[in-house]
Amino acid sequence: MALPEILTGMRVVIRNVFKGKETMSYPEVRRQPWPRFKGRHVLERHPDGLEKCIGCELCAGACPADAIYVVGAENKPGARFSPGERYAQIYQINYLRCIFCGLCVEACPTEALLMTTEYEISGTSRDDLVYTKEQLIVDAPIQRHWDTKIEYSPDRTTKQKAGRDGASS
């Protein structure tokens, strides 16, 4: 009979039953990605409140998926948005097309466009997922973890490292 071999296999299974869970109950416990994670974008501001984006459209040119749409305009003496000559009048990222490759962040000459670790991007309609400049731009001062990378935690409880410790045990 083949009983001993099957029992050896079952021993592995039974041993693993008592090892603790590798999974996590997702909406309550959220996995914190590594700092390099390529998540949703943000547009940064200078400390004085002016936008870093100068509307050069390099990100739109670099995007392999044509997900970025930028229309630049000239700054006027009365209405100044960025320190340079130009600013982005329209800035949209279409998350239905974005493949999160990070080429846009590499392309940005002023470090205005950065990627966060936020990965929960969903919406109820197609329009919801075309993020406009108002949604992308951040006003709060930002703490940097990376040269071209920021940590951006939306307002929610995040139990850090829950999964990582579990996986490495």
Next chain:
Amino acid sequence: MSKTERTLEEHELIQRIEGDGQGAFVESYDAEAEVMTINMGPVHPATHGVLRLFLELDGETVMDCKPMIGYLHTGMEKECEDQNWRGAVTIVTRMDYLAPFHNEHAYSRAVEKLLGIEVPPRGVYIRMLMSELNRLTSHLVQFGTQGLDMGAMSAMFYGFREREIITDFFEMVTGLRMNHGYIVPGGVWEDLPDGWQEQVANILDVMPGRLNEYQDLLSENPIFIERTRGVGTITAEECDTLGVTGPIARASGIDWDLRRDMPYEAYDELSFEVPTQEQGDVYARYQIRMAEMVQSVALLEQIVDQMPDGDYKNMDPKLTPPPRSELNRSMEAVIHHFKLVTQGYAVPKGESYFAVESPRGELGAFVVSDGGTSPYRCHVRDPSFYNLQSLPVMAKGGLIADLIACIASLDPIMGGVDR
């Protein structure tokens, strides 16, 4: 017409069609010869994606089997022609989605061959590190799905549990868990982050014990052996004729591994064995993959020990955008940055082919340049496509249940087959 009426009518219609031997799955039925032609797939849980099989059955015996492909054709090779040489990496990596690093690796090496540039030693070793880890993840998925198709559910859980540790490391290094776009012509996208040694050491700590666990769980399991021994046999000659490479060819006794026989990167500086088997059945292919995982762990240990310092990519300003700190003070750097982002670099006219040993076999990239800044043609020789041709040879004369075992042991990735 109310809803119930319509449902009833549809039901009758289906009954009538099935009664004639024609239906959603049955293509034709020859009552005299008792041969039934049915469709398996393209949406079937055991076909690993959208593979459609056209089966000629006599009872439960497979008389003939025709794989039909093209259900995942997304025109990625054509899409590469719209990108510049750097941007095409993000497309190439999505072809064989379980071996993204190998896709990038083959493509990048082919482009580097045309450019005639060298990759610094650290870049070479990072490439090998990621490729070998990728081999582990891919074989772990194969282990899981093979077990799942044979009815061993826990294999799936264990395989994916270990894969998770490695994809976590991929995320730490590349920012994404799949489809990384990390290996680029000239080197790699970014240097390894601080603390990478601990993560890899953790993987290398965990893996050998877990591989032993798999041996206990599945390799000696009499039910598993019963389902796989002597099933789906293919000989070395048939492998040669059909262009089959990788673990399937090695399970039939073809001692051929590109890492050893046509060494690329620094594989000739490392010592490892190429496991081979003679039987050429499903169980031999399973054993080869298990042995390859052990060899990958051994290779990883050597790679981590010998990891050199220095540049991780070719710092030629015509090829690599300047460091970001330069942009604020050097006009030249801004010009280079602007040129590289808007146009990309031009690659000399010509064509080149480079193949790497992916988890499924010889994965080669053939690129043609007309001297411009985007590929004129980018073809990928994906091993899944060629290995799939051996399915009729394996399945003929066997049972349908054996066919499922054959598909699982082929480990075809439809994204790579159709590209």
